[in-house]
Amino acid sequence: MKDDVIVCRCEEVTLGEIKEAIEAGARTVTDVKRRTRAGMGLCQGKSCEIIVQRQLCKQLNLSSEEAHPARDRAPVRPISFGVLGDEYND
Amino acid sequence: MIKYDAVIVGGGVIGSCISYYLTEAGLKVALVEKGDIASGTTSSCDGNILISDKKPGFDTDLAAVSQNLFEELDQKLDYEYDYTKKGSLYLIESQEEWSVAEQFVKEQTANGYAMRMLDYDQVHRDEPLLADDIIGGIEIETDAAVYPMAFTYSLIDKACKNGLKLYNYNSVEDIILDTKGQIESVLLSGGEKIRTTNVINAAGVWAPEIGQMVDLDIPIQPRQGQILVAERTRQVGKRKIVEFGYMMAKFGSKNYKRDIHPILEKYGIAFVFEPTAADNFLIGSSRQFVNFDNRISIEVMKGLAARAIRFFPSMKDINVIRAYAGLRPYVNDHFPIVSAVENVPGFYIAAGHEGDGIGLAPITGKLVEHLIIGNDINIPLDLDFAVQKLSFNRFF
Numbered sequence: 001m002k003d004d005v006i007v008c009r010c011e012e013v014t015l016g017e018i019k020e021a022i023e024a025g026a027r028t029v030t031d032v033k034r035r036t037r038a039g040m041g042l043c044q045g046k047s048c049e050i051i052v053q054r055q056l057c058k059q060l061n062l063s064s065e066e067a068h069p070a071r072d073r074a075p076v077r078p079i080s081f082g083v084l085g086d087e088y089n090d
Numbered sequence: 091m092i093k094y095d096a097v098i099v100g101g102g103v104i105g106s107c108i109s110y111y112l113t114e115a116g117l118k119v120a121l122v123e124k125g126d127i128a129s130g131t132t133s134s135c136d137g138n139i140l141i142s143d144k145k146p147g148f149d150t151d152l153a154a155v156s157q158n159l160f161e162e163l164d165q166k167l168d169y170e171y172d173y174t175k176k177g178s179l180y181l182i183e184s185q186e187e188w189s190v191a192e193q194f195v196k197e198q199t200a201n202g203y204a205m206r207m208l209d210y211d212q213v214h215r216d217e218p219l220l221a222d223d224i225i226g227g228i229e230i231e232t233d234a235a236v237y238p239m240a241f242t243y244s245l246i247d248k249a250c251k252n253g254l255k256l257y258n259y260n261s262v263e264d265i266i267l268d269t270k271g272q273i274e275s276v277l278l279s280g281g282e283k284i285r286t287t288n289v290i291n292a293a294g295v296w297a298p299e300i301g302q303m304v305d306l307d308i309p310i311q312p313r314q315g316q317i318l319v320a321e322r323t324r325q326v327g328k329r330k331i332v333e334f335g336y337m338m339a340k341f342g343s344k345n346y347k348r349d350i351h352p353i354l355e356k357y358g359i360a361f362v363f364e365p366t367a368a369d370n371f372l373i374g375s376s377r378q379f380v381n382f383d384n385r386i387s388i389e390v391m392k393g394l395a396a397r398a399i400r401f402f403p404s405m406k407d408i409n410v411i412r413a414y415a416g417l418r419p420y421v422n423d424h425f426p427i428v429s430a431v432e433n434v435p436g437f438y439i440a441a442g443h444e445g446d447g448i449g450l451a452p453i454t455g456k457l458v459e460h461l462i463i464g465n466d467i468n469i470p471l472d473l474d475f476a477v478q479k480l481s482f483n484r485f486f
Contacts, residue, residue: 011368024243025126025127025256025258025259026126027126027259028126030129031125031126031129034126034128034129034133034239035126035239035243037368040319040368040412041322041411042321042322042411044411044412073412074386074388074391074412074413075391075410075411075412075413078321078409078410078411079409079410080406080407080408080409080410081318081320081373081395081398081399081405081406081407081408081409081410082395082399082405082406082407084391084392084395084410085392085394085395085396085397085398085399085406086396087392087396088351088353088354088392088393088396088397089395089396089399089400
């Protein structure tokens, strides 16, 4: 895969930028996210996470669990402020 | 074996900013961070550089000096971090808030700070999507923001160019003193020993743990906060927008009560809207003491969303794509500890900035430079007063 391939489509982050972030010290999917915004967009990493994880494993010789420790994440799908805030909106 | 002039513990915005100023001053510095740079509190904040939420007097003066230092940093750092200066707006809900706000603005403008009251027409012309019943606002010109993680990487990037030795994914196992009780070295979890005469504890909410290694009780507690991330959308508000009641929530003012749902009171929820450089926005804020629990909770999320709709009803149709929580390093008098420690020569504390870490990072870096090198750092503050005000001694 070429370095100019866009890995995170929501935030338009390329493979080259992900490689650079790993070189600069990122070791997990979340580290890469903080450094590049990959995974911060609308789909919240549903598309790019696996590619970032694979790149981390390859570049740093990590297991997939090391590259992507499980994290709490909510909401699972986008939810409107209206629906979320309904109960306490008085 | 290399000997460093200083070892900084903690690679959040505070430690990173200190590493920048110390290496600029020519010191040989190492920084130890247990994870990646900017992976703790710095990664779960909203990147504010404010004077608007400070009390008149020293609190504001300190923040304003720091705010000005961002201008200088902007010229010197290489890595882009979305520094924006759009100012901020505080929303006033009641006549009672209006009188308090008026008094506040009067005092701040008398001290030379750029703030003004906006009446009903002005505030609604400025922010057309506001709820109809908001009676006015305060506009603060100088408030700014950065993308906090990029700002921190930028500081580290420059410090590394200045010769900083970075130990990320390394934690401090112990701090070793010599026979005279002075700092001798720092022992890392991997077994490596770094020789130094100065240690700066910039570990934020984890600073007490580092303090224990030299038998110090550092009075910092984690105060959790949660933030909602909205999808990329049309412009809702032009700048940072906060409810005036936020300041009351922050300082826990006793003689003031907002008319809100008890759940919002329970979680210390106050409306904070932060447009980002990525064309979406963040919604805060909440305040809770729950030890080191940094999980988000559905109840707080509901409360944040409810409070957001109260001020911007049209947000109803916008999606929340993410929520996150972080731990503010809270000190009971709301001032950070930026201090030498009398009993442990060579040990410094630079932690406890609660929600002001980004904004106060530059002045903290400068003050640590002053404490360690003893030089004149050329800032418009009464240095002796500031050092006393932020000293570790003040708790004893």
